Amino acid sequence: KAVVYKLDRWNPDEKIINLAAEELRKGHLVAFPTETVYGLGANALDEEAVRRIFLAKGRPQDNPLIVHVAAIETAREIAYCDERALRLMDAFWPGPLTLVMRAKDVVPKVTRGGLDTVAVRMPSHPVALALIEASGVPIAAPSANTSGRPSPTDADTVYEDLGDRIEVILDCGPTDVGVESTVIDITEEKAVLLRPGGLPIEALTDFGETVLLPENLSREREINLKKRSPGTRYRHYAPRCKVLLWKAEEDWPKIRGERVGYMGIRRPPVDLGDDAIFFDSLENYARGLFMGLRYLEKRGVEAIIADYPEKRGVGLAIRDRLYRASLAEFDEKP
Ligand code: TXA
Ligand code: MG
Numbered sequence: 619k620a621v622v623y624k625l626d627r628w629n630p631d632e633k634i635i636n637l638a639a640e641e642l643r644k645g646h647l648v649a650f651p652t653e654t655v656y657g658l659g660a661n662a663l664d665e666e667a668v669r670r671i672f673l674a675k676g677r678p679q680d681n682p683l684i685v686h687v688a689a690i691e692t693a694r695e696i697a698y699c700d701e702r703a704l705r706l707m708d709a710f711w712p713g714p715l716t717l718v719m720r721a722k723d724v725v726p727k728v729t730r731g732g733l734d735t736v737a738v739r740m741p742s743h744p745v746a747l748a749l750i751e752a753s754g755v756p757i758a759a760p761s762a763n764t765s766g767r768p769s770p771t772d773a774d775t776v777y778e779d780l781g782d783r784i785e786v787i788l789d790c791g792p793t794d795v796g797v798e799s800t801v802i803d804i805t806e807e808k809a810v811l812l813r814p815g816g817l818p819i820e821a822l823t824d825f826g827e828t829v830l831l832p833e834n835l836s837r838e839r840e841i842n843l844k845k846r847s848p849g850t851r852y853r854h855y856a857p858r859c860k861v862l863l864w865k866a867e868e869d870w871p872k873i874r875g876e877r878v879g880y881m882g883i884r885r886p887p888v889d890l891g892d893d894a895i896f897f898d899s900l901e902n903y904a905r906g907l908f909m910g911l912r913y914l915e916k917r918g919v920e921a922i923i924a925d926y927p928e929k930r931g932v933g934l935a936i937r938d939r940l941y942r943a944s945l946a947e948f949d950e951k952p
Pocket of ligand 1: 682
């Protein structure tokens with residue numbers, strides 16, 4: 619069973635950080651908080667250790683991992699960083715932006731899911747940074763959930779999913795952002811959005827970076843995209859009950875004979891008591907999204923009706939997660 623260490627995020631106990639870093643150097647798995655969600659970390663340069671991540675999560679081998687660094691220098695050791703990459707890092711790191719760049723040979727194939735690119739990010743959580751620094755290696759870390767389940771935004775959820783498969787969990791309470799990082803591919807002239815996330819696209823466009831959104835791409839480009847980011851192919855973020863999207867301008871979905879739960883910003887036309895969760899802003903919706911799905915599932919609802927927010931800001935990421943949670947089957951169609 620995993621050992622759980624509670625840490626003060628602004629003043630983490632150095633002994634515990636060093637102990638966890640030592641576990642990473644030994645090739646073991648350590649779950650740790652980032653500003654987005656909890657990550658399941660392993661030495662990104664150690665093939666065996668990275669394989670353990672895939673095993674623990676039950677993750678498909680072709681779904682590449684994000685490599686976490688605590689310094690831009692380290693990013694340059696594992697990826698070919700051009701001037702634009704460095705500008706983006708300078709502006710948005712540490713923070714919830716992941717950059718997909720051409721990989722250098724030191725990054726094992728398992729880490730990149732067999733691709734010739736690698737995804738890199740520098741998280742802003744002080745404990746994540748301290749741990750990466752102390753380990754002295756780049757850290758591969760997917761979200762610390764069983765593959766396909768909603769991502770964990772607190773340590774209890776990590777324990778629930780992975781407690782008997784990993785060595786250490788660092789517990790710093792709930793995370794700030796609540797949805798994962800924004801992933802963009804910058805290997806071509808125009809940046810391509812692979813996954814909307816905690817950093818709003820508006821922040822990138824305000825910075826002067828044009829980002830191609832999937833719906834602006836031709837059908838052909840879209841298929842290409844799915845090949846490039848294999849993680850976006852599967853049903854994801856899914857509780858063990860149905861998820862129905864309540865879109866703007868749509869009537870409240872009519873469901874007969876099933877216990878229904880709700881989460882969102884708008885008030886539904888029916889009283890669902892404690893099976894309804896309300897958020898007072900898009901940011902708080904993002905923060906509580908994954909916990910909300912797991913909470914309603916535990917309460918025993920058969921279907922969750924989820925407010926499908928506007929595309930602005932972090933709303934784009936919420937829509938993406940809800941949409942994927944709502945898919946009934948694996949989406950393996952081209
Ligand atoms: O906020 C986050 O990004 C969290 C925390 C722990 O940092 N991590 C996370 O990792 O969400 P994961 O493994 O759950 O999601 C990684 C995403 C997947 O959609 C994957 O397909 C994509 O990044 N990805 C990773 N490497 C890639 C690559 N070389 N090319 C294209 N997509 C890549
Ligand atoms: Mg994930």
